[in-house]
Amino acid sequence: MNFLPTDDQAAVVASLAELCERSFPDGRLGELAETGEGIDTRVWRDLTEFGTFMLVEEGIADAALAAEVLGKALIPGPVVATMLAPLLPEGSVGDGPIGLIDLTDDQPILVEHPDVITALVMLTDDGVSVLSGDELRAAPGLLQIPEPMDPLTPLASVPSLAAGQHIGGPDLATFLRQRGAVLTSAFQVGIAAAVIGQAVAYVSVREQFGKPVGSFQAVQHICADMLARSEVATAAARSAAVILDDPDAGDIARAIPAAKILADEAATLNAKACIQVHGGMGFTWEVQTHYFLKRAWVLSTQYGTVDTYCDALAAVL
Amino acid sequence: MDLRLTPDELRFRDELRDWLAKNLADLPPEPDHLDWPARRAYDTDWQRRLFDAGYAGVNWPSDFGGRGSSPTEQLVFLEESARAGVPYVGVNFVGLLHAGPTLIAEGTPEQQSRHLAQILRGDQVWCQGFSEPGAGSDLASLRTRAVRDGDHYVVNGSKLWTSHAEVADYCELLVRTDPDAPKHKGISWLILPMDLPGITVRPLRTVLGTAEFGELILDNVRVPAENLVGKENDGWRVTNVTLSFERGTAFVADVVESQREVGELAKLITDPVARNELAHIAAQLEGLWALVKRNVSEAERTGVPGVGGSVFKLQYSEARQKLSDLGGRVSGRSALSMSDRAGRERLQWLNLTIAAGTSQIQRNIIAERVLGLPRSRA
Numbered sequence: 001m002n003f004l005p006t007d008d009q010a011a012v013v014a015s016l017a018e019l020c021e022r023s024f025p026d027g028r029l030g031e032l033a034e035t036g037e038g039i040d041t042r043v044w045r046d047l048t049e050f051g052t053f054m055l056v057e058e059g060i061a062d063a064a065l066a067a068e069v070l071g072k073a074l075i076p077g078p079v080v081a082t083m084l085a086p087l088l089p090e091g092s093v094g095d096g097p098i099g100l101i102d103l104t105d106d107q108p109i110l111v112e113h114p115d116v117i118t119a120l121v122m123l124t125d126d127g128v129s130v131l132s133g134d135e136l137r138a139a140p141g142l143l144q145i146p147e148p149m150d151p152l153t154p155l156a157s158v159p160s161l162a163a164g165q166h167i168g169g170p171d172l173a174t175f176l177r178q179r180g181a182v183l184t185s186a187f188q189v190g191i192a193a194a195v196i197g198q199a200v201a202y203v204s205v206r207e208q209f210g211k212p213v214g215s216f217q218a219v220q221h222i223c224a225d226m227l228a229r230s231e232v233a234t235a236a237a238r239s240a241a242v243i244l245d246d247p248d249a250g251d252i253a254r255a256i257p258a259a260k261i262l263a264d265e266a267a268t269l270n271a272k273a274c275i276q277v278h279g280g281m282g283f284t285w286e287v288q289t290h291y292f293l294k295r296a297w298v299l300s301t302q303y304g305t306v307d308t309y310c311d312a313l314a315a316v317l
Numbered sequence: 318m319d320l321r322l323t324p325d326e327l328r329f330r331d332e333l334r335d336w337l338a339k340n341l342a343d344l345p346p347e348p349d350h351l352d353w354p355a356r357r358a359y360d361t362d363w364q365r366r367l368f369d370a371g372y373a374g375v376n377w378p379s380d381f382g383g384r385g386s387s388p389t390e391q392l393v394f395l396e397e398s399a400r401a402g403v404p405y406v407g408v409n410f411v412g413l414l415h416a417g418p419t420l421i422a423e424g425t426p427e428q429q430s431r432h433l434a435q436i437l438r439g440d441q442v443w444c445q446g447f448s449e450p451g452a453g454s455d456l457a458s459l460r461t462r463a464v465r466d467g468d469h470y471v472v473n474g475s476k477l478w479t480s481h482a483e484v485a486d487y488c489e490l491l492v493r494t495d496p497d498a499p500k501h502k503g504i505s506w507l508i509l510p511m512d513l514p515g516i517t518v519r520p521l522r523t524v525l526g527t528a529e530f531g532e533l534i535l536d537n538v539r540v541p542a543e544n545l546v547g548k549e550n551d552g553w554r555v556t557n558v559t560l561s562f563e564r565g566t567a568f569v570a571d572v573v574e575s576q577r578e579v580g581e582l583a584k585l586i587t588d589p590v591a592r593n594e595l596a597h598i599a600a601q602l603e604g605l606w607a608l609v610k611r612n613v614s615e616a617e618r619t620g621v622p623g624v625g626g627s628v629f630k631l632q633y634s635e636a637r638q639k640l641s642d643l644g645g646r647v648s649g650r651s652a653l654s655m656s657d658r659a660g661r662e663r664l665q666w667l668n669l670t671i672a673a674g675t676s677q678i679q680r681n682i683i684a685e686r687v688l689g690l691p692r693s694r695a
């Protein structure tokens with residue numbers, strides 16, 4: 001057993017992190033949010049050239065480690081759905097950003113990144129089907145949501161979607177939902193880790209009562225809990241990824257719910273804690289943590305929620 | 318990144334499973350909880366069986382009578398033993414997990430030959446004399462005094478929370494040898510034979526109503542100077558070297574036990590809110606189990622555990638307390654009797670967020686040593 005990234009995996013993670021830093025530098029989040037576009041063409045192109053969206057072919061573990069890096073950098077766009085694309089039957093979708101929506105729950109239909117996706121994969125009770133981007137954009141009643149909660153996740157509502165081209169049965173839907181849940185968990189633990197860095201950097205220099213606020217135990221303990229949540233959730237997300245690649249190595253029926261529950265909570269609770277330790281500044285648009293919290297909330301609604309996974313996990317205990 | 322056991326690790330596991338199946342079949346009945354001599358006999362008998370089969374001190378180096386196993390094999394050993402339901406390490410805890418490893422790292426050859434094999438065989442039981450009435454979280458402020466007098470140290474003071482003191486042969490004792498030095502620089506580590514004159518053991522009654530721990534009163538106890546481990550005034554460092562010896566596996570049996578309890582509770586709970594809560598705890602335990610594996614792999618690569626220890630203890634203690642609280646609620650009024658397991662455990666596990674460094678101390682450690690935040694105290 002060696003539950004650490006291999007040298008090859010570590011090398012991919014390191015170069016991907018470097019790519020994100022170079023191609024999507026600090027401050028770019030804020031600029032992009034002002035445009036309302038929700039996807040950065042340059043970083044998306046660089047990620048594509050790097051092979052990020054083909055990594056599932058190496059294994060879910062490789063893709064999950066990459067998704068952690070993308071989460072740390074809060075790369076905008078339909079990252080997870082596009083990473084899943086190589087798993088679809090050949091020819092189902094073309095290149096470019098791919099969207100995915102689960103229509104089996106009773107939620108209103110809100111499509112993410114409606115302007116840029118080249119295809120929308122739909123999970124339904126009958127299995128999996130696909131609409132082209134153009135078919136989606138021509139859907140009757142499609143309305144852009146004028147003010148999405150996450151400025152980097154543009155949304156459109158639509159009363160119903162056409163049946164599209166059927167590409168697989170319920171087994172494929174489950175297959176995609178499981179892998180999507182694990183890659184989303186990985187992205188979430190990236191968020192959970194990123195905001196620890198933001199919190200530590202701020203409380204180490206911000207002074208009140210003549211001392212850095214990070215020297216007060218009340219603040220320190222918030223930060224310690226952030227790390228504890230993030231470490232446990234990261235281990236769970238990586239474990240679920242490894243088990244998807246190697247089902248004999250564990251119990252997938254427990255590993256996936258645990259990963260998504262812990263990762264959603266680590267991302268949202270850590271982002272909130274980060275805002276808290278920033279005090280009044282944390283409530284401003286200027287401090288970037290709100291983008292992380294908003295994305296964490298968006299991702300918490302995808303590929304199964306904390307509540308649905310608690311039900312699923314309780315059923316196999 | 319994989320979670321698969323290698324062929325060698327699988328062979329180790331399968332041999333162990335066979336051995337456990339044979340040896341657990343003819344285990345004597347568990348003694349009464351309050352009968353300390355019987356508990357010592359029971360715990361050390363099991364230790365002797367482990368020794369005879371080559372499973373004593375799985376993670377101890379082979380030069381000192383251990384098996385010299387890898388961290389992964391140690392994890393397999395602890396997991397398989399816990400799943401099979403072996404007796405708790407009990408009175409052997411301090412010797413195997415703390416005093417023994419300290420002597421391996423810091424003891425003289427004479428000290429090692431007098432204690433290590435004996436601990437592995439179950440012939441020698443140790444207790445721990447660290448905390449004091451005035452030194453808990455701030456352990457380094459301890460005041461039990463040792464003054465050199467010829468070939469001896471003369472020790473005066475008192476120690477608290479010395480589990481198994483009633484039946485221990487030796488105590489790992491932290492004493493102050495230089496009261497004028499800064500608090501971390503004036504402490505020494507002594508081997509205290511428990512049969513010396515001047516030692517009084519007083520039972521300490523816990524919230525459970527029973528005496529799990531003792532208070533140790535030391536009144537002019539003359540300890541031979543050759544029982545000093547490491548250098549005089551270097552005891553704080555000596556104590557801390559063993560913290561890395563557990564290599565992140567200290568709570569393996571506890572997580573396995575918690576998972577078993579989750580399974581049992583799942584059969585009893587129908588209320589959807591309570592089921593949701595149970596699922597949350599189960600998710601937490603899954604994550605902790607994955608964290609153990611990561612810590613073990615890290616120990617295998619680097620020889621020392623990562624930052625996992627404090628994170629693990631913090632999260633595990635809180636998960637276990639939530640689990641026993643939920644168990645207590647499910648038992649309802651039955652839990653008002655101490656013969657109800659859930660009722661008892663709800664009290665028992667109050668100790669988890671206090672013993673071996675409170676949750677607050679763990680958070681201080683994470684904040685300052687792992688995250689590098691500015692120090693909050695002297």
